[in-house]
Amino acid sequence: MKKILLISVLALLSCKRNTPQVHPPVGGVLSKSDLDVSRNRMKNLNTLERQQIQDWVNSQDIKFYPTQLNYWSTVEGFDKRQRRPDESPISYSYDLYDFDETKIYDKPIQRKDARFGHFDELKAVENALRYMKEGEEVTLLVPSSLAYGTFGDENKIDNDIPLIIKLKVL
Template structure:
């Protein structure tokens, strides 16, 4: 009986604690102030990365050209070409590098008979594939916002990392 009484008192004391602070879940509703802070952070990060990429381009022997979607490619007039439409099929592969030109993954990412409008890919890769010719290879310089963004790939690519992507249409 004494044990039951002791456990009851102990349980009541444990329940008397102040409730922990509640935080919204990931993906929860944010205030306008939080949204503004996030927007300004991304704007500043994008400006910084664009300048760093531009400085990197200056030190290269190959010319790179900006595209309308905010990445660079080594193909002049790239996004002025005819554009592949949704539902068309494409097979491709690409390799990822950091700006020290270190290959991130040993094996390339490859997709066969992917259908535009139905595959989930990096924004810059999907956009570039729409303008590429069969058998063509291009190099893309991609700011983090068009790569793996603020979360990374949860494996080898950290958050906010711009990438060099060597893309080939098979």
């Protein structure tokens, strides 16, 4: 009996503990080392996703062009056009796809008379809309940092998922 107890104790002591990392609540404070780890993780993830997206682009028949904000567009010189000013209204819709080209939501996401400067939207979508013309359609290839990031949309889109966005100005 003592042997079994001794072996059990030794086995428990030799096990490596996997203590989960504690994250502060929203608005909490992170240490400098935690911030550095997070920054490096995002930098490495962004580099990896950009390479994966570029590889995907190279295999397509449609041409995609990189933009200054770190996403790709089907329109050359897209973000060099006249930029729409803040407070100007715009109506638009878009569909979301993963890079297997599977549509994520059955219905498009649609907004009527949204005003620039008051968007609650993906960074890439708001940025792209600033340069789009009335009735124009454009496809965007967006790394996760400009999509739903490390949290996902808490519905169908998981964390760290790059997206294909088919955007149309109505």
